[in-house]
Amino acid sequence: MAKVLMKGNEAIGEAAIRAGCLNYFAYPITPQSEVAEYLSKRLPEVGGTFLQGESEVAVGYMIFGASGAGERVMTTSSSPGISLMSEALSYIAAAHCPAVFVNIVRGGPGLGGILPSQGDYFQATKGGGHGDYHLLVLAPDGVQEAVEMTMQAFTLAEKYRNPVMVMGDGMIGQMMEPVEFPDDLKTEPTNKDAWATNGMSTRKSKTPNLVKSLFLDSAELNRNNLDLKAKYEQMKKEDVQYELYNADGDYQILIASYGTMSRVCRTAIDMLKAEGIEAAMFRPKTLFPFPEKQVYDAAVKDSCKCVISIEMSMGQMVEDVQRCVMGKKPVEFYGECGGEIPSPEKIIEIVKELIG
Amino acid sequence: MGKTFSKPEALTDNHTHYCPGCTHGIVHRLVAEAIDELGIRENTVGIAPVGCAVLAYNYIDCDFQEAAHGRAPAMATGIKRVRPDLMVFTYQGDGDLASIGMGEIIHAANRGEKITVIFINNAIYGMTGGQMAPTTMPGQRATTAPAGRDAAQTGMPIRMANLMSEIVTPGYVTRQAVLKPQMVNKCKKAIKKAFEYQVANTCFSFVEVISTCPTNWGMTPIDSLKWAEETLLPYYELGDYKTPEEA
Numbered sequence: 001m002a003k004v005l006m007k008g009n010e011a012i013g014e015a016a017i018r019a020g021c022l023n024y025f026a027y028p029i030t031p032q033s034e035v036a037e038y039l040s041k042r043l044p045e046v047g048g049t050f051l052q053g054e055s056e057v058a059v060g061y062m063i064f065g066a067s068g069a070g071e072r073v074m075t076t077s078s079s080p081g082i083s084l085m086s087e088a089l090s091y092i093a094a095a096h097c098p099a100v101f102v103n104i105v106r107g108g109p110g111l112g113g114i115l116p117s118q119g120d121y122f123q124a125t126k127g128g129g130h131g132d133y134h135l136l137v138l139a140p141d142g143v144q145e146a147v148e149m150t151m152q153a154f155t156l157a158e159k160y161r162n163p164v165m166v167m168g169d170g171m172i173g174q175m176m177e178p179v180e181f182p183d184d185l186k187t188e189p190t191n192k193d194a195w196a197t198n199g200m201s202t203r204k205s206k207t208p209n210l211v212k213s214l215f216l217d218s219a220e221l222n223r224n225n226l227d228l229k230a231k232y233e234q235m236k237k238e239d240v241q242y243e244l245y246n247a248d249g250d251y252q253i254l255i256a257s258y259g260t261m262s263r264v265c266r267t268a269i270d271m272l273k274a275e276g277i278e279a280a281m282f283r284p285k286t287l288f289p290f291p292e293k294q295v296y297d298a299a300v301k302d303s304c305k306c307v308i309s310i311e312m313s314m315g316q317m318v319e320d321v322q323r324c325v326m327g328k329k330p331v332e333f334y335g336e337c338g339g340e341i342p343s344p345e346k347i348i349e350i351v352k353e354l355i356g
Numbered sequence: 357m358g359k360t361f362s363k364p365e366a367l368t369d370n371h372t373h374y375c376p377g378c379t380h381g382i383v384h385r386l387v388a389e390a391i392d393e394l395g396i397r398e399n400t401v402g403i404a405p406v407g408c409a410v411l412a413y414n415y416i417d418c419d420f421q422e423a424a425h426g427r428a429p430a431m432a433t434g435i436k437r438v439r440p441d442l443m444v445f446t447y448q449g450d451g452d453l454a455s456i457g458m459g460e461i462i463h464a465a466n467r468g469e470k471i472t473v474i475f476i477n478n479a480i481y482g483m484t485g486g487q488m489a490p491t492t493m494p495g496q497r498a499t500t501a502p503a504g505r506d507a508a509q510t511g512m513p514i515r516m517a518n519l520m521s522e523i524v525t526p527g528y529v530t531r532q533a534v535l536k537p538q539m540v541n542k543c544k545k546a547i548k549k550a551f552e553y554q555v556a557n558t559c560f561s562f563v564e565v566i567s568t569c570p571t572n573w574g575m576t577p578i579d580s581l582k583w584a585e586e587t588l589l590p591y592y593e594l595g596d597y598k599t600p601e602e603a
């Protein structure tokens with residue numbers, strides 16, 4: 001298929017349609033409102049459902065309802081909106097429902113700003129809402145991956161019956177890049193007769209289905225948590241995604257970075273190489289499940305003196321990197337916030353300092 | 357001799373967890389009867405609230421989803437929009453609908469969602485132990501208003517049916533009660549009508565039901581019915597507040 005030039009936010013909207021998701025609910029927020037604008041036009045063309053909800057709180061439950069009824073559904077938002085949706089995310093995860101949430105992250109905390117940031121890593125990977133649950137979190141590094149991951153998000157959400165988050169940032173949402181759309185996703189959500197509230201008349205079994213998260217009996221609630229945990233363990237085994245860059249030879253330093261930040265790091269690594277300095281990059285594409293073993297293996301390589309996590313935050317993913325490297329190598333951090341993005345020159349300067 | 361009274365098909369055999377004299381059970385039965393009479397059980401999805409009726413799915417025998425506190429109308433919107441062929445109803449208390457969920461109910465009504473809302477106004481937070489609700493009467497004691505509701509501090513009780521009737525989008529809005537057999541019969545008709553509007557894809561429908569909570573009112577079931585009639589009904593007037601025909 002030929003490449004088309006598209007803005008990230010619009011490409012994400014189109015990707016959802018190509019993934020067979022014809023249901024979208026959202027509330028406007030910069031820097032991702034173009035997804036809603038695009039889909040408000042496109043979805044009616046393909047017989048889909050578009051609704052602008054009254055708040056992100058309500059949208060979270062529109063998604064929960066639609067997903068509980070067994071239909072493919074997506075919302076997109078940005079950081080403050082995701083905070084409001086976090087209640088619903090906890091309930092959706094607890095009730096084992098598949099749904100896709102896109103977070104085009106902006107700077108925080110509070111109202112923060114509207115420029116790109118990676119400040120929602122903790123929120124996305126460690127909870128956000130209450131209770132023991134996880135989202136499966138995909139982190140694209142550009143418009144092409146945003147498209148691929150949005151489409152893949154539906155398959156993964158349905159595989160695990162768990163909410164999946166595509167976490168980009170304002171840069172990915174706003175920039176235009178050539179993209180090639182993968183083949184349309186032809187599969188239908190499977191097995192929904194076993195659990196979804198799709199109406200008894202459509203099912204063979206005439207027992208009502210129940211989508212719920214309340215378990216007043218402690219043993220039953222423990223059971224539900226164990227079921228969730230089993231899914232997260234399966235994700236760790238089967239769906240970890242990552243990239244290693246310039247990691248075949250002997251590198252002196254391992255840079256951990258993801259999303260937009262990884263593109264700057266890639267440039268810095270190329271520039272360092274031209275100067276004869278070898279730096280490698282570890283880029284998680286799934287932030288949860290985190291590629292634990294892969295970052296460890298890359299860090300413990302003999303030639304590697306240290307690891308540095310470079311982020312558009314004040315240090316969030318670095319905690320996972322430290323956890324996984326288990327003290328085998330020093331783990332450093334550098335980050336900038338609020339829409340400031342560490343430049344290749346800055347990265348080069350820090351790398352040179354660290355490797356002496 | 358033929359049977360004159362039997363359990364609706366849409367009610368399960370489970371014993372309810374409701375307190376003796378609580379009117380939640382009566383309203384469950386009315387909903388179940390309406391569902392049976394319209395023959396929609398296999399196409400219906402109920403939304404359970406957070407409140408004493410959170411386990412409504414143990415008693416009403418159709419597909420159910422359980423919402424978070426107050427969010428049932430948003431959840432119902434999500435289902436109805438993606439599956440307009442399903443009949444979707446919410447069953448919510450006054451804390452759920454008139455306090456934490458005020459935004460969701462108003463906007464669902466204003467969009468004219470083709471859903472049915474059964475709103476149980478018992479003037480108290482039942483499930484959490486008798487705290488003040490937005491519907492609690494002035495002077496009525498609650499565990500968070502031990503001297504009785506002070507309207508100067510907390511405002512006057514919210515009259516949801518009145519408020520909903522101000523919404524310009526066509527809808528069916530009525531206030532009923534289940535304090536006496538005649539009232540129960542009228543309430544049944546209203547609930548059925550509310551579902552009929554949905555079946556015909558006409559409009560949003562909303563049935564407020566003046567109910568009792570003997571446990572948290574600290575009264576016997578009989579005294580509760582009497583108190584509700586004397587105290588609640590003059591303030592919460594019964595009747596239709598809006599019909600789609602008049603729009």
Ligand SMILES: Cc1ncc(C[n+]2csc(CCOP(=O)(O)OP(=O)(O)O)c2C)c(N)n1
Binds near residue numbers: 406408449451483489
């Ligand atoms: C977000 C959230 N806040 C608070 C609660 C606690 N809570 C559970 S039920 C309830 C009030 C229920 O009262 P009402 O809606 O009037 O229903 P009733 O029990 O009287 O039928 C509250 C405050 C909760 N479950 N979730």
Ligand code: SF4
Binds near residue numbers: 374379478569570572
């Ligand atoms: S606490 Fe009140 S509302 Fe709840 S079941 Fe008992 S009587 Fe009914």
Ligand SMILES: [Mg+2]
Binds near residue numbers: 449450478479482489
């Ligand atoms: Mg109540």
